[in-house]
Amino acid sequence: MALGSEIAGEEYYPVAIGQGMYTSELPSNIPDGYSAVCYNMVATGDSLENRIGVKRLSFDWKVLETNPGFHGTDSDFYNYFVQISPYGGNPALPAFMWGAFGFAVPGGAANTNTLNFVRAAGTVAAGDGFMSVTVPNRVIGICQYNDTIYFSLLNDGVKKITAINWSTDTITYTSVVSSALGSIVGLFTFKDRMWGWFGNKLYFTNLPAVGGQPETWALAANVIPFVGPNGAGVIENVIPLGNKLAIFTTNGLFTLLVEGAPASWILRILDSKSICTASRCAFESKGIIYYINNQGVWATNNMSVTKLSGVIEDQFFLAKGARVHTICAYEDGMIASIAKAATDLRYYDKDNCRVLYSKLDPIAWTEWNINSNDIGLYPERFALFWSTTDKIPTYLNAEPTVYVMAFVTDSTSAVPFYSVAQLLIMDGGVDEYTNRSNIIRSQPVGIYLKTKHFDGDNAYRLKHAKQAYLEIYSSDAEHLFTSSWDIDATINTATEVRERTLNDFTVGLATNTVSIPADFRYRRAALNLRAELQSATSQIKIKAVVIKQNTGRSVVEQVG
DSSP: OOBOOSSTTEEEEEEOOOSOBOOSSOGGGOOTTOEEEEESEEEOSSOEEEOOOEEEOSSOOEEEEOOTTOTTSSGGGSSOOEEOSSSSOOTTSEEEEEEEOOBOTTTOOBOOOEEEEEEOOSOOSSSOSEEEEEOSSOEEEEEEETTEEEEEETTTEEEEEEEEETTTTEEEEEEOGGGTTOOOEEEEEETTEEEEEETTEEEEBOOOOTTOOOOOBOTTTSEEEOEETTEEOOEEEEEEETTEEEEEETTEEEEEEOOSSGGGOEEEEEETTOOOOSSOOEEEETTEEEEEETTEEEEEOSSOEEEOOGGGGGGGGSSSSOEEEEEEEETTEEEEEEEEBOTTSSSBOGGGOEEEEEESSSOOOEEOOSSOTTOOSSSOEEEEEEEEOOSBOOSSOSSOBOEEEEEEEOOOSSSOOOEEEEEEEEOSSEEEEEOTTSOEEEEEOEEEEEEOOBOTTOSSSOEEEEEEEEEEEESSSEEEEEEEEEOTTOOSGGGOEEEEEEEEEOOOSSOOEEEEEEEEEESSBEEEEEEEOOSTTOOEEEEEEEEEEEOOOOOOOOOO
């Protein structure tokens, strides 16, 4: 609704923002509070803030890797983090671990299979904070039970680590004999049993004796096949919640109530149409499981399902072709990735890869990436965020930090190539990564806001937009950003009008209202705002936009 003015024929029109993107409607139908583009921002419901940077660590870990959604390789089984003991203050243990294979950066020579450790925080005088140990085959599962660490190898069963030496970067381990030479994917512990899966079958150990370890696998007897009304599907992930397991497959979502003896467990199909495309498809937070499939992002309590991605529905159907869908927890929010595969499915088509973020409350989606939306200097994109840790302390950094396994790519369908899976952290105001030629790229986080296309409270009459006012807060003493406008004739960046670089000082604590040049006629218009974080500690918050206009003239704006 327009606001009154003391000048005859003049009024003020507020443009609400803060609810994130709304991309599943035409621009003319985007509801109040939503925007056409919210790039590298966090929507809080009543404001938009910049995201934090994604940058390299003090040590460099990276591999060339295939698309995990291509099941012709085993890359769906590894490169994801498993937290072991990040909060116990015992530096003899890892904070988190992951398995890896891949190819060397640069060059592409095949790597050995490795088990990788980041050390837990604590007081210690000797040894490294990170180590990588060669193992005989692919690491396809990691878990711990009462500080005893287990890992499983492809076609080689489950192993138990008996010693970790941080000074010599070595481990010793023994085989869990009852696991034989099986391939047990995704190890986890639940109700004093160890669990894992392969194909459409879920395996579990016998209960241990009091004070013992759950190491007795009876693979022929302790197994549950998952076959829905449309046939069997491959298990991608299993998430415990309460007394139930949620089992995500390529052909349905199931729940398993685990109470009493195995014969009394209750298996139920919760969603027969759910198709998950990668193992990193679900996580639990605050008693709710959040998951992604090829139809959207959802929340479940293992009894009912709610869709969370309606406002970005079209992001799941951008173009023909195969996609891999992943979701990771990030502090009090979630990062969802939709990565389009190149023609042969092993690689990515970077321009059709989307990384999206929302807080868990409120649900308000924004797009996160690098070098897109006319921001950034380089050809690479984030194809997907594969795995994240909680905000944890480690021996490398006692200050709690979120660690990320991200896939960075410059691959296209025309020129496909491996992406770089690399260990990064969420920190500062700079994005920093390594490309496949082993060149370090670094640039400030760039933000871009395009408001909804508004009609000034009159859909048919031409209005004269005289000026705009932006309520913006910055930790920097001096604002530095660029503004421009979409009008009826705008079809791309080149046809935006009234582009200005605004360089102004913070007014004070009480108000940070900045004047935006306008002076054009329009039926429908939108404000574009672009900026880069000026330092590693910069913060920007955008609260509101108000347009000063009158409706007494009927001249169509000309471009040129």
